[in-house]
Amino acid sequence: MRHGFGVAAVNGTAALHIALQVAGVKPGDEVLISTLTFIAPGNAIRYVGAWPVFIDAEPEYWQIDPQKVLEFLEKGCRWREGALYNKATGRRVRAVLPVHILGHPVDLDPIREAARKFNLAVIEDATESLGAKYRDVMVGNLGDVACFSFNGNKIITTGGGGMIVTNNEEWARKAKYLTTQAKDDPVEYVHNEIGYNYRLTNLLAAMGCAQMEQLPAYIDTKRRIATAYSKALEAVPGITPMREAPWAYSTFWLYTILVDRSAFGIDSRALLRRLEQEQIQTRPLWRPIHRSRAFVDCGLFECPIAERLNREALSLPCSVGITEEDLHTVLDVLNSSFSESHQSQRSARSS
Numbered sequence: 001m002r003h004g005f006g007v008a009a010v011n012g013t014a015a016l017h018i019a020l021q022v023a024g025v026k027p028g029d030e031v032l033i034s035t036l037t038f039i040a041p042g043n044a045i046r047y048v049g050a051w052p053v054f055i056d057a058e059p060e061y062w063q064i065d066p067q068k069v070l071e072f073l074e075k076g077c078r079w080r081e082g083a084l085y086n087k088a089t090g091r092r093v094r095a096v097l098p099v100h101i102l103g104h105p106v107d108l109d110p111i112r113e114a115a116r117k118f119n120l121a122v123i124e125d126a127t128e129s130l131g132a133k134y135r136d137v138m139v140g141n142l143g144d145v146a147c148f149s150f151n152g153n154k155i156i157t158t159g160g161g162g163m164i165v166t167n168n169e170e171w172a173r174k175a176k177y178l179t180t181q182a183k184d185d186p187v188e189y190v191h192n193e194i195g196y197n198y199r200l201t202n203l204l205a206a207m208g209c210a211q212m213e214q215l216p217a218y219i220d221t222k223r224r225i226a227t228a229y230s231k232a233l234e235a236v237p238g239i240t241p242m243r244e245a246p247w248a249y250s251t252f253w254l255y256t257i258l259v260d261r262s263a264f265g266i267d268s269r270a271l272l273r274r275l276e277q278e279q280i281q282t283r284p285l286w287r288p289i290h291r292s293r294a295f296v297d298c299g300l301f302e303c304p305i306a307e308r309l310n311r312e313a314l315s316l317p318c319s320v321g322i323t324e325e326d327l328h329t330v331l332d333v334l335n336s337s338f339s340e341s342h343q344s345q346r347s348a349r350s351s
């Protein structure tokens, strides 16, 4: 199963902006999205004048929770004249936008089934997970349309770049049209719609082709790094290593752990600072989007799992260029942070 059409774009955010339009998302519509993701897909929904409905993450693999998607569609919406409307806002629900975060796929079957049942488009944000597989199918081939990013921090890069893929020829043509200034005549400057200059340059496209050749080797390396971290960390109290679902093939693009303060002794932010003292850069996971001030107009959402993951998660250095020595330094500092915090707790108790 593989989509037949690809349209290059200047970056992943532009790709999402266009994907939403070709999928028929209109101003005033609603699109379901996990609150635990990078801000770009939330922004893209707003660019088209639509509204995100924020769904909580599931606790195992930290992706959008399919059960909560279903619960919202079944209990929070009603049918009117062949279309689905949010009971609370009265807005039309048009699409679901699963984001495969950190290199791991979303559990897509229940989401695709719900989308079929409720007549919604599925727009995959696969920007963080190029090369990951869901039940043996590469992510990006499972929705109606999907987007990739070749930003500098992604598994392959053109410095900046993106791609829209779909099996719908008409949508692909429309995407090409919109990304290239919506030109309606090959010679004359005729424009029937508002278009965008969202092209990827030829130079960067050539770089992308060369980078694609490296992808299998990069994924192997990422998976080796993940195995090394997970093996070393599974025995450390209070640390939950990143996992891979039985139905998933993860690229482990951004290796992330959870830090339980009560068992580990310090919380994720204190650990971040401790690692920083040793010149080791780590990052928390995103603040849930519904808590960003830019999105306050979207309404109130309860997403306790995403809140907890935001508090506890820490992404560790995992570039494909990381050396064995660097990896061991990270692990040494993690282990010594655990011993130090327990030692200071013991001495606090005895004094």
Ligand SMILES: Cc1ncc(COP(=O)(O)O)c(C=O)c1O
Residues within 6 Å of the ligand: 011, 012, 013, 014, 037, 038, 040, 041, 099, 125, 127, 128, 148, 149, 150, 151, 160, 161, 162
């Ligand atoms: C989940 C997600 N969506 C979209 C994007 C946007 O891609 P770009 O930076 O290429 O615009 C990114 C990252 O950059 C991302 O992590």
